[in-house]
Amino acid sequence: MADRAPLGRRLLAEFLxxxxxxxxxxxxxxxxxRLSPDDTGLQLLQNSITTVLGLGVLIVVLGPVSxxxxxxxxxxxxxxxxxxxxxxxxxxDTASYCGAQILGGVGGAVLANLMxxxxxxxxxxxxxxxxxxxxxxxxxxxxxxxxxxxxxRTGRVGLVAAGVASWIGAAYWFTSSTSFANPAVTVARMFSxxxxxxxPSSVPGFVVAQILGAGVGALLVIxxxxxxxRIADDVVVAHPAPVRQETT
Amino acid sequence: MADRAPLGRRLLAEFLxxxxxxxxxxxxxxxxxRLSPDDTGLQLLQNSITTVLGLGVLIVVLGPVSxxxxxxxxxxxxxxxxxxxxxxxxxxDTASYCGAQILGGVGGAVLANLMxxxxxxxxxxxxxxxxxxxxxxxxxxxxxxxxxxxxxRTGRVGLVAAGVASWIGAAYWFTSSTSFANPAVTVARMFSxxxxxxxPSSVPGFVVAQILGAGVGALLVIxxxxxxxRIADDVVVAHPAPVRQETT
Amino acid sequence: MADRAPLGRRLLAEFLxxxxxxxxxxxxxxxxxRLSPDDTGLQLLQNSITTVLGLGVLIVVLGPVSxxxxxxxxxxxxxxxxxxxxxxxxxxDTASYCGAQILGGVGGAVLANLMxxxxxxxxxxxxxxxxxxxxxxxxxxxxxxxxxxxxxRTGRVGLVAAGVASWIGAAYWFTSSTSFANPAVTVARMFSxxxxxxxPSSVPGFVVAQILGAGVGALLVIxxxxxxxRIADDVVVAHPAPVRQETT
Amino acid sequence: MADRAPLGRRLLAEFLxxxxxxxxxxxxxxxxxRLSPDDTGLQLLQNSITTVLGLGVLIVVLGPVSxxxxxxxxxxxxxxxxxxxxxxxxxxDTASYCGAQILGGVGGAVLANLMxxxxxxxxxxxxxxxxxxxxxxxxxxxxxxxxxxxxxRTGRVGLVAAGVASWIGAAYWFTSSTSFANPAVTVARMFSxxxxxxxPSSVPGFVVAQILGAGVGALLVIxxxxxxxRIADDVVVAHPAPVRQETT
Numbered sequence: 001m002a003d004r005a006p007l008g009r010r011l012l013a014e015f016l017x018x019x020x021x022x023x024x025x026x027x028x029x030x031x032x033x034r035l036s037p038d039d040t041g042l043q044l045l046q047n048s049i050t051t052v053l054g055l056g057v058l059i060v061v062l063g064p065v066s067x068x069x070x071x072x073x074x075x076x077x078x079x080x081x082x083x084x085x086x087x088x089x090x091x092x093d094t095a096s097y098c099g100a101q102i103l104g105g106v107g108g109a110v111l112a113n114l115m116x117x118x119x120x121x122x123x124x125x126x127x128x129x130x131x132x133x134x135x136x137x138x139x140x141x142x143x144x145x146x147x148x149x150x151x152x153r154t155g156r157v158g159l160v161a162a163g164v165a166s167w168i169g170a171a172y173w174f175t176s177s178t179s180f181a182n183p184a185v186t187v188a189r190m191f192s193x194x195x196x197x198x199x200p201s202s203v204p205g206f207v208v209a210q211i212l213g214a215g216v217g218a219l220l221v222i223x224x225x226x227x228x229x230r231i232a233d234d235v236v237v238a239h240p241a242p243v244r245q246e247t248t
Numbered sequence: 249m250a251d252r253a254p255l256g257r258r259l260l261a262e263f264l265x266x267x268x269x270x271x272x273x274x275x276x277x278x279x280x281x282r283l284s285p286d287d288t289g290l291q292l293l294q295n296s297i298t299t300v301l302g303l304g305v306l307i308v309v310l311g312p313v314s315x316x317x318x319x320x321x322x323x324x325x326x327x328x329x330x331x332x333x334x335x336x337x338x339x340x341d342t343a344s345y346c347g348a349q350i351l352g353g354v355g356g357a358v359l360a361n362l363m364x365x366x367x368x369x370x371x372x373x374x375x376x377x378x379x380x381x382x383x384x385x386x387x388x389x390x391x392x393x394x395x396x397x398x399x400x401r402t403g404r405v406g407l408v409a410a411g412v413a414s415w416i417g418a419a420y421w422f423t424s425s426t427s428f429a430n431p432a433v434t435v436a437r438m439f440s441x442x443x444x445x446x447x448p449s450s451v452p453g454f455v456v457a458q459i460l461g462a463g464v465g466a467l468l469v470i471x472x473x474x475x476x477x478r479i480a481d482d483v484v485v486a487h488p489a490p491v492r493q494e495t496t
Numbered sequence: 497m498a499d500r501a502p503l504g505r506r507l508l509a510e511f512l513x514x515x516x517x518x519x520x521x522x523x524x525x526x527x528x529x530r531l532s533p534d535d536t537g538l539q540l541l542q543n544s545i546t547t548v549l550g551l552g553v554l555i556v557v558l559g560p561v562s563x564x565x566x567x568x569x570x571x572x573x574x575x576x577x578x579x580x581x582x583x584x585x586x587x588x589d590t591a592s593y594c595g596a597q598i599l600g601g602v603g604g605a606v607l608a609n610l611m612x613x614x615x616x617x618x619x620x621x622x623x624x625x626x627x628x629x630x631x632x633x634x635x636x637x638x639x640x641x642x643x644x645x646x647x648x649r650t651g652r653v654g655l656v657a658a659g660v661a662s663w664i665g666a667a668y669w670f671t672s673s674t675s676f677a678n679p680a681v682t683v684a685r686m687f688s689x690x691x692x693x694x695x696p697s698s699v700p701g702f703v704v705a706q707i708l709g710a711g712v713g714a715l716l717v718i719x720x721x722x723x724x725x726r727i728a729d730d731v732v733v734a735h736p737a738p739v740r741q742e743t744t
Numbered sequence: 745m746a747d748r749a750p751l752g753r754r755l756l757a758e759f760l761x762x763x764x765x766x767x768x769x770x771x772x773x774x775x776x777x778r779l780s781p782d783d784t785g786l787q788l789l790q791n792s793i794t795t796v797l798g799l800g801v802l803i804v805v806l807g808p809v810s811x812x813x814x815x816x817x818x819x820x821x822x823x824x825x826x827x828x829x830x831x832x833x834x835x836x837d838t839a840s841y842c843g844a845q846i847l848g849g850v851g852g853a854v855l856a857n858l859m860x861x862x863x864x865x866x867x868x869x870x871x872x873x874x875x876x877x878x879x880x881x882x883x884x885x886x887x888x889x890x891x892x893x894x895x896x897r898t899g900r901v902g903l904v905a906a907g908v909a910s911w912i913g914a915a916y917w918f919t920s921s922t923s924f925a926n927p928a929v930t931v932a933r934m935f936s937x938x939x940x941x942x943x944p945s946s947v948p949g950f951v952v953a954q955i956l957g958a959g960v961g962a963l964l965v966i967x968x969x970x971x972x973x974r975i976a977d978d979v980v981v982a983h984p985a986p987v988r989q990e991t992t
Contacts, residue, residue, distance in 0.1 A: 009719070009720065012719060012720065013720060016716070016720075020639070023635070023670055024666055024670045025670075026670075027669065027670030027671065027672070028666070028669035028670040031537075031540075031669050031670065031672070032537055032669070034537075035535075035536045035537030035540055036535050036536070036537025036538060038535065039283075039284055039286065039287075039290070039535070040283045040284070041279075041280055041282075041283030041284025041290060041291070041294060042284060042290065042535070042537060042538065042541075043537070044279075044283055044294075045290075045293070045294055045297070045541070046537060046540075046541055046669060047669075049297075049541070049545075049665075050665075050666050050668075050669040050670055051666075052301070053548070053662040053663070053665045053666040054662070054663075054666035054667075054670065056662055057643060057659050057662040057663045057666065060646075060647070060652075060655060060659055061642060061643050061646040061647070061659065062646070062720070064646075064650045065720055065721075111631075111635070112670065114628060114631060115628055115631050115632045115635065115670075115671055115672045115673075116628060116672045117626065117628040117672070130365065132362060132363055132364060132365040135359075135362060135363050136363045139271070139359070139363065143268070146309060147305060147309050150308075150309040150310070150312075151308070151309070154312045156308075159308060163305050163308055163309065166301040166302070166304055166305040167301070167302075167305045169297075169298075169301045170272055170276070170298050170299075170301040170302035170305065171302075172298075173275065173276035173279050173280070173294060173295075173298040174271055174272045174273075174274075174275030174276040174279065174298055174302065174360065174363075175275065175363055176275070176279070176363045176364045176365070177363075220264070223257070223260060224257065224260065224261060224310070224313055225313075287779075287780050287782065287783075287786070288779045288780070289775075289776055289778075289779030289780025289786060289787070289790060290780060290786065292775075292779055292790075293786075293789070293790055293793070297793075300797070378861070380858060380859055380860060380861040383855075383858060383859050384859045387767070387855070387859065391764070394805060395801060395804075395805050398804075398805040398806070398808075399804070399805070402808045404804075407804060411801050411804055411805065414797040414798070414800055414801040415797070415798075415801045417793075417794075417797045418768055418772070418794050418795075418797040418798035418801065419798075420794075421771065421772035421775050421776070421790060421791075421794040422767055422768045422769075422770075422771030422772040422775065422794055422798065422856065422859075423771065423859055424771070424775070424859045424860045424861070425859075468760070471753070471756060472753065472756065472757060472760075472806070472809055473809075505967070505968065508967060508968065509968060512964070512968075516887070519883070519918055520914055520918045521918075522918075523917065523918030523919065523920070524914070524917035524918040527785075527788075527917050527918070527920070528785055528917070530785075531783075531784045531785030531788055532783050532784070532785025532786060534783065535783075538783070538785060538786065538789075539785070541789070542785060542788075542789055542917060543917075545789070545793075545913075546913075546914050546916075546917040546918055547914075549796070549910040549911070549913045549914040550910070550911075550914035550915075550918065552910055553891060553907050553910040553911045553914065556894075556895070556900075556903060556907055557890060557891050557894040557895070557907065558894070558968070560894075560898045561968055561969075607879075607883070608918065610876060610879060611876055611879050611880045611883065611918075611919055611920045611921075612876060612920045613874065613876040613920070
């Protein structure tokens, strides 16, 4: 625990990481729409490949500082699963993480809009409202949680970046919802009326499905990996340990 | 052997893994067909990239629990090649694995259909019936078996996820059959009349070709890597060892 | 420090690496334009995937010789951040690196033109001149610097190739400027009037934005990773250490 | 040296590996042409991504047996650079390797044709005859040689598969010749009059350029990595060492 970075630095990492993740998702969506106007599938391919690369590198770069959650449900599950062993985020830190993530996400939407010479904010009109999309969000979020904790609980934190990026990249396509899987990113995507946007009225349904999916994921973690070592859960918060290991 | 997870937990992992693999294959096929209606090759590109990412992460996540077979011929070869050294699955466990894989696969087809607002089950009408496709299945399955055991028998279990995902991704394209290479997945793909489907009458030919390919693959393993250490074959079933190694 | 290769060999590596990087960017742009004339987005996808693969392998191959900067702002930040600890490039070496990079880059543009049977040099007429593109360059370059030093300062130099290639690949799409992020490459791209070109009048704006972005990146490195070990900064220059480690 | 597999087993690996490599290249080219008839660039994208995945996994799987050359110029440079230290292939083994590679390659072309229900052999009519394409082959082959020996001479044999696959994937696009870079594969590609074919009259020019490129590559290896440890060159032939290392 003494190894953790100061809270301010961790919140900076969560702010930056979530912001850049949203900029990656929205920005590449705008570019795709402009450059390949004739084929929505090609746009999603460009959007999803960019997200795989961008999300992976953000986790690798910021993981040692804050754990690279970039996602309120990840922070929430970290708090939940870490409570018994006393290794997870505290309730207070969890709330701070969520705040930094949401602020960062909105900042990232504004940044993407500005980079493409659009008004800083425009409210999305893309409705994403139907039970089958919510089912997609449940599956995408549950898989995300299982991926992170399966790797943490088996001591393979170095694979989290590749694992999470791959899961999200696949879920872009095989869930019908294109895998938002993240309440902070969902909120932020309201603020750009472009390819990756979501209308405000569709947000609550998505967020509820994501929270449900996180619950399903946490139950699967407990079923599949019941014997979590103390240290494994800890590294989800921030993983200086493997880093040090590699420098020796 | 004492390291293996209880059978129930391993069967849960095989059920979930095969189910999600089928959901990945069928779901991304549906999305590709809807979003890129004008170019079948672009659809297959989207479908194959999604499968590479999804299959890789499922093996990484569930490998330490059950060995991440997701495939009756992999379980069968594990039983076959492990018999002499007493390291493989027992005959009874092999049968249980196959059952979990087929049930999971069908569940995954239903899940994919539901996520895309289709009826839970529709029987595929896509005929895949000709000797050249069967030859493709033989090649795809033989290569899959060689990939897994070459890595296991040289102590590089950590590369199985990337190796298997890469092989299947390549075989989607270079075999004419788009590389089903898996009887459980083949059976499951009957239950969705979409891009990745296969008509019931085409299933027996594919399954026979896959079993033949597995045999060819096992012979090549014996020819190329005759000196299999006991431990190497064991890790194909479930690989807690490298995990523990990484946590030290 | 005694481990460093002689300056001449390091300059050869920077010359070759920057040259081949430019050949990769320009050459794949020409091929993309010729082979997929109907969809600019598909061209950028081909161009960006090629750059991810080519940049990654060049860093892996030449990193142990020169540090694989291929980029004046990377060399500059190495000099700047390494001054205090005495680990970075000297001012003189930094200047030599920049010279080799610019010469190499121009050579790479000529090579690309010749491989595609074009005149050895043609001055680009593609204007890339607007504040939103400059913002894109600031973001792309800042992220590049943070990626390199975050990995170096946490002892994960072996991930720099994948990290940098992934970042640039993502930034091709999510920044509006397609992520030049490199003054030597920017200068070189003047010399090919093809897909990846930039008109001479647009170069100064891009270079200023890149220098600004490098400054922002250096500040973020100091904020996120203030406790840089001596050894970590050193390996940005050339990393024989991890190599030796792997051979033991 | 005592660690090497018997020559017969190594030749089997070279035969299989080169054959499957050619099947990957030709087979995916046929599939691409059939499925995406309207865009040659999309066909090359499908062809090149398949080759990256297939080549990478073949090197990983067969490397520990034979060194996974699959390429006469790689075997030739191994003989040449290893002579002084007595670590490379013997002249006789080099000749056997080349024979197995050419036979395997032709077999792979026949296999690809049969999988796609084409006549087993058809002579390609695709002319690839011009100095700018030959320049592309020189660059592609030189880079291939540098990639392999840079990694071998710095003790990073575990990165050869990813490095070689990435280089070839990039060179598909940025060299004008689509990077054959391999005399055995070039000869084999005469035997399929499809996307990846080459007319017999174009073969000599390509092979000469590849031999020239290999020479350039060998000189660059000596310039960039003059201090080759004995062990490093050895592992290019067959690398049991890193394997054993990983099992401990």
